[in-house]
Amino acid sequence: xxxxxxxxxxxxxxxxxxxxxxxxxxxxxxxxxxxxxxxxxxxxxxxxxxxxxxxxxxxxxxxxxxxxxxxxxxxxxxxxxxxxxxxxxxxxxxxxxxxxxxxxxxxxxxxxxxxxxxxxxxxxxxxxxxxxxxxxxxxxxxxxxxxxxxxxxxxxxxxxxxxxxxxxxxxxxxxxxxxxxxxxxxxxxxxxxxxxxxxxxxxxxxxxxxxxxxxxxxxxxxxxxxxxxxxxxxxxxxxxxxxxxxxxxxxxxxxxxxxxxxxxxxxxxxxxxxxxxxxxxxxxxxxxxxxxxxxxxxxxxxxxxxxxxxxxxxxxxxxxxxxxxxxxxxxxxxxxxxxxxxxxxxxxxxxxxxxxxxxxxxxxxxxxxxxxxxxxxxxxxxxxxxxxxxxxxxxxxxxxxxxxxxxxxxxxxxxxxxxxxxxxxxxxxxxxxxxxxxxxxxxxxxxxxxxxxxxxxxxxxxxxxxxxxxxxxxxxxxxxxxxxxxxxxxxxxxxxxxxxxxxxxxxxxxxx
Amino acid sequence: xxxxxxxxxxxxxxxxxxxxxxxxxxxxxxxxxxxxxxxxxxxxxxxxxxxxxxxxxxxxxxxxxxxxxxxxxxxxxxxxxxxxxxxxxxxxxxxxxxxxxxxxxxxxxxxxxxxxxxxxxxxxxxxxxxxxxxxxxxxxxxxxxxxxxxxxxxxxxxxxxxxxxxxxxxxxxxxxxxxxxxxxxxxxxxxxxxxxxxxxxxxxxxxxxxxxxxxxxxxxxxxxxxxxxxxxxxxxxxxxxxxxxxxxxxxxxxxxxxxxxxxxxxxxxxxxxxxxxxxxxxxxxxxxxxxxxxxxxxxxxxxxxxxxxxxxxxxxxxxxxxxxxxxxxxxxxxxxxxxxxxxxxxxxxxxxxxxxxxxxxxxxxxxxxxxxxxxxxxxxxxxxxxxxxxxxxxxxxxxxxxxxxxxxxxxxxxxx
Ligand SMILES: Nc1ncnc2c1ncn2[C@@H]1O[C@H](COP(=O)(O)OP(=O)(O)OP(=O)(O)O)[C@@H](O)[C@H]1O
Ligand SMILES: [Mg+2]
Numbered sequence: 001x002x003x004x005x006x007x008x009x010x011x012x013x014x015x016x017x018x019x020x021x022x023x024x025x026x027x028x029x030x031x032x033x034x035x036x037x038x039x040x041x042x043x044x045x046x047x048x049x050x051x052x053x054x055x056x057x058x059x060x061x062x063x064x065x066x067x068x069x070x071x072x073x074x075x076x077x078x079x080x081x082x083x084x085x086x087x088x089x090x091x092x093x094x095x096x097x098x099x100x101x102x103x104x105x106x107x108x109x110x111x112x113x114x115x116x117x118x119x120x121x122x123x124x125x126x127x128x129x130x131x132x133x134x135x136x137x138x139x140x141x142x143x144x145x146x147x148x149x150x151x152x153x154x155x156x157x158x159x160x161x162x163x164x165x166x167x168x169x170x171x172x173x174x175x176x177x178x179x180x181x182x183x184x185x186x187x188x189x190x191x192x193x194x195x196x197x198x199x200x201x202x203x204x205x206x207x208x209x210x211x212x213x214x215x216x217x218x219x220x221x222x223x224x225x226x227x228x229x230x231x232x233x234x235x236x237x238x239x240x241x242x243x244x245x246x247x248x249x250x251x252x253x254x255x256x257x258x259x260x261x262x263x264x265x266x267x268x269x270x271x272x273x274x275x276x277x278x279x280x281x282x283x284x285x286x287x288x289x290x291x292x293x294x295x296x297x298x299x300x301x302x303x304x305x306x307x308x309x310x311x312x313x314x315x316x317x318x319x320x321x322x323x324x325x326x327x328x329x330x331x332x333x334x335x336x337x338x339x340x341x342x343x344x345x346x347x348x349x350x351x352x353x354x355x356x357x358x359x360x361x362x363x364x365x366x367x368x369x370x371x372x373x374x375x376x377x378x379x380x381x382x383x384x385x386x387x388x389x390x391x392x393x394x395x396x397x398x399x400x401x402x403x404x405x406x407x408x409x410x411x412x413x414x415x416x417x418x419x420x421x422x423x424x425x426x427x428x429x430x431x432x433x434x435x436x437x438x439x440x441x442x443x444x445x446x447x448x449x450x451x452x453x454x455x456x457x458x459x460x461x462x463x464x465x466x467x468x469x470x471x472x473x474x475x476x477x478x479x480x481x482x483x484x485x486x487x488x489x490x491x492x493x494x495x496x497x498x499x500x501x502x503x504x505x506x507x508x509x510x511x512x
Numbered sequence: 513x514x515x516x517x518x519x520x521x522x523x524x525x526x527x528x529x530x531x532x533x534x535x536x537x538x539x540x541x542x543x544x545x546x547x548x549x550x551x552x553x554x555x556x557x558x559x560x561x562x563x564x565x566x567x568x569x570x571x572x573x574x575x576x577x578x579x580x581x582x583x584x585x586x587x588x589x590x591x592x593x594x595x596x597x598x599x600x601x602x603x604x605x606x607x608x609x610x611x612x613x614x615x616x617x618x619x620x621x622x623x624x625x626x627x628x629x630x631x632x633x634x635x636x637x638x639x640x641x642x643x644x645x646x647x648x649x650x651x652x653x654x655x656x657x658x659x660x661x662x663x664x665x666x667x668x669x670x671x672x673x674x675x676x677x678x679x680x681x682x683x684x685x686x687x688x689x690x691x692x693x694x695x696x697x698x699x700x701x702x703x704x705x706x707x708x709x710x711x712x713x714x715x716x717x718x719x720x721x722x723x724x725x726x727x728x729x730x731x732x733x734x735x736x737x738x739x740x741x742x743x744x745x746x747x748x749x750x751x752x753x754x755x756x757x758x759x760x761x762x763x764x765x766x767x768x769x770x771x772x773x774x775x776x777x778x779x780x781x782x783x784x785x786x787x788x789x790x791x792x793x794x795x796x797x798x799x800x801x802x803x804x805x806x807x808x809x810x811x812x813x814x815x816x817x818x819x820x821x822x823x824x825x826x827x828x829x830x831x832x833x834x835x836x837x838x839x840x841x842x843x844x845x846x847x848x849x850x851x852x853x854x855x856x857x858x859x860x861x862x863x864x865x866x867x868x869x870x871x872x873x874x875x876x877x878x879x880x881x882x883x884x885x886x887x888x889x890x891x892x893x894x895x896x897x898x899x900x901x902x903x904x905x906x907x908x909x910x911x912x913x914x915x916x917x918x919x920x921x922x923x924x925x926x927x928x
Contacts, residue, residue: 311811312813314810314811334813334815335810335811335812335813336813336814336815338813339813340813345811347811352805352807352808353807353808353811354808354811355805355808356800356801356804356805356808356809356871357804357805358804358805358867358871358872359800359801359804359871363797363800363801366797367797367801367808367809367812367814368812368813370794370797370798371794374793374794377793377794377795378792378793378794379792379793379794379797381791381792382734382735382737382738385735385738385740386738389738389739401740401741402740403740403741421812
């Protein structure tokens with residue numbers, strides 16, 4: 001057995017109009033955790049799809065040597081048979097099937113009769129769940145689990161396939177700190193069991209903490225390979241490789257000078273759409289012009305629910321409470337009314353709620369404010385192109401043209417399209433829900449800069465984020481939410497991660 | 513393909529550079545050119561192949577002036593239905609009731625005009641009113657009550673067939689007065705005098721081609737001005753010449769038969785209007801947005817209910833137009849009129865590239881899809897192919913066409 005489990009040599013992969021990978025090579029040692037870093041659209045996901053046979057042999061150039069032999073995977077089944085398992089950026093679980101059903105999907109545990117042996121399947125699933133440290137019943141449906149637990153189910157599923165090389169594409173992007181830490185622990189344990197991992201992540205802190213070696217990609221090329229075991233590698237060092245220059249600070253400077261109040265929410269209460277409980281309970285807060293207000297909270301605290309219910313009642317029922325914009329009470333009973341009043345909400349789930357993936361950048365950017373481009377219902381399509389081009393330039397969206405299909409963009413670039421769409425509505429209040437999820441450091445900085453530009457124009461920004469450093473770095477004030485109730489408000493000068501955590505965990509008993 | 517990239521990833525070229533750059537975007541490598549265009553216009557190619565095939569199989573009869581006129585007259589109402597259907601499908605719905613609605617609107621008109629002796633235009637107006645009402649009925653259930661269109665229109669199919677039987681009292685009505693018959697059987701000709709062919713038809717054909725060329729050129733110029741990639745100039749010219757040649761050939765053949773059918777004018781106006789409606793209006797865009805991703809459309813402020821409602825009202829309207837044409841052509845109303853029309857219209861939309869999941873499709877595509885079906889049925893009839901075989905062939909063509917489309921899309925995703 002050689003020391004190297006995987007070598008990919010001179011991989012080149014092009015899509016119509018895009019060279020996603022050019023001459024990329026990586027080497028992964030047996031039993032290590034190997035991280036792949038790079039900006040959005042650098043080609044990380046594509047490289048992993050080439051490796052796992054999602055893009056079959058013949059659709060790319062170059063060689064893959066796995067476990068000492070050249071391999072030509074024709075599909076995912078091929079690669080899994082050899083022990084290469086990929087967990088994609090978007091989770092691929094079937095929501096209404098049970099944990100066990102999902103784990104053995106396509107790999108069912110059958111008895112001698114050829115029928116599925118559910119007893120065995122559930123027993124095996126329970127054992128696998130134990131090995132990933134998930135205490136759940138194997139018959140629980142996936143919908144009942146949070147994202148963090150779903151991620152663990154994905155890993156259990158991978159383990160059921162006798163995995164030698166486990167590939168995780170941004171596994172922690174949607175997880176909070178606690179869940180992330182748990183996942184990283186699990187990866188370490190898998191490593192100790194001899195499983196090699198390749199992990200893609202934009203959270204560089206995680207990478208420096210866990211990776212044994214790092215390959216950095218930039219614009220579809222390998223830039224360098226860093227060995228963490230032989231020498232200390234700092235985040236700054238990785239960033240320099242990723243963006244090709246030094247980035248001095250994560251958060252752009254801003255002189256904060258909040259003006260008069262723009263948005264005031266009073267006694268906002270929202271019930272769960274199907275269950276009889278309050279998801280948001282008597283929440284009141286204000287946002288002033290030129291101010292970035294953060295909302296911190298754990299998973300399930302009701303942050304997204306609060307935002308969506310304010311945004312044209314697009315979540316929940318029996319909504320009570322009042323909304324004031326610049327001192328005047330507004331009605332925002334439909335999304336169109338909310339947008340008309342100058343409220344914009346950029347969702348945390350861009351694929352499901354943010355974008356029309358089968359359409360192009362141009363139409364997605366204009367989607368929420370098409371009327372601005374139209375006279376008597378007639379769309380001025382050249383003007384639309386100009387607007388989309390301007391967004392592509394300002395937001396630095398990597399795409400061959402604004403006619404490119406959004407579904408084919410990398411995750412971070414999709415996020416920029418979502419932001420472009422809402423900026424084009426020219427909002428007074430912009431609510432950003434996890435705006436930098438899955439976004440690289442460079443692009444984060446760009447997005448922060450855009451936020452700062454908006455508040456400098458006197459706009460008000462509400463920022464929901466699971467990353468406390470981001471809130472601390474960007475906001476003027478931070479509210480904490482726990483179980484649907486407001487548990488605290490801190491000016492950023494007084495806020496620390498510890499204080500916020502305490503407030504976020506303060507209210508343990510669930511709201512009625 | 514690399515040249516496409518270079519032009520557009522450029523970091524904002526200054527405006528004066530734009531035309532020069534845009535010219536470079538022209539795709540010149542012949543292999544890429546063929547591949548790309550095959551992918552985009554596979555359906556047009558299919559139509560040409562099928563037309564050629566039947567021209568050979570029928571010794572040219574299928575392309576004779578008389579037969580071309582016949583195809584237009586015989587399938588116009590399916591094409592009208594396909595326009596409405598493709599919009600319904602883009603919105604992510606389906607309409608199974610259109611055959612029954614064709615029958616109902618035709619029979620209401622027949623009762624008024626034939627049985628009660630009202631003037632022909634009253635029949636037309638009444639049919640349109642009934643069509644709109646049916647559309648509003650469907651629209652209400654789909655958009656406001658939230659019942660899936662498949663169920664609503666399946667119910668509508670039974671419901672409106674039943675109402676047709678009631679209205680007609682289970683008998684056929686015939687004949688319509690001459691003015692009403694002219695809708696589907698009339699021609700505009702002799703307006704410029706006859707020289708053995710109809711000059712007016714040629715003139716209209718010429719105007720259409722000129723319009724196509726001018727609007728294509730203006731779009732192209734604007735695209736270049738806005739620094740978007742465009743096809744290379746020779747390719748553009750080739751496309752215009754090709755379309756022009758086909759249209760003029762078609763007009764020439766018509767001119768040598770009975771002239772310009774009135775239904776063709778109606779159809780052309782509808783195709784043009786709905787082509788623009790789908791691509792260039794806020795309403796059209798919102799239909800695509802809803803079909804592409806419903807929750808995202810909702811969260812972008814699209815009034816989903818209103819849009820869905822009008823999509824069905826429009827389908828009802830076009831069903832009425834088809835009902836009028838059909839009743840005029842068959843010169844009466846029969847209880848079984850319009851049977852299975854919905855399937856032809858749905859097939860046309862899908863052959864024309866619409867996606868089952870919604871959000872994809874074009875009016876022009878549906879027209880080409882409808883023409884493929886029309887040319888095939890007509891050709892097989894000329895050859896005396898059995899009804900049963902015709903059905904088998906049509907079914908297979910639908911399957912192959914959609915399979916080809918799916919295959920193409922997959923390849924576009926996975927290949928280099
Ligand atoms: N199916 C496809 N068709 C066309 N282009 C594609 C396709 N898939 C990816 N691309 C392009 O290839 C490039 C690399 O994309 P990839 O998804 O690998 O990026 P990434 O490094 O994973 O980025 P992120 O961090 O945003 O997830 C991007 O420019 C993307 O637009
Ligand atoms: Mg990716």
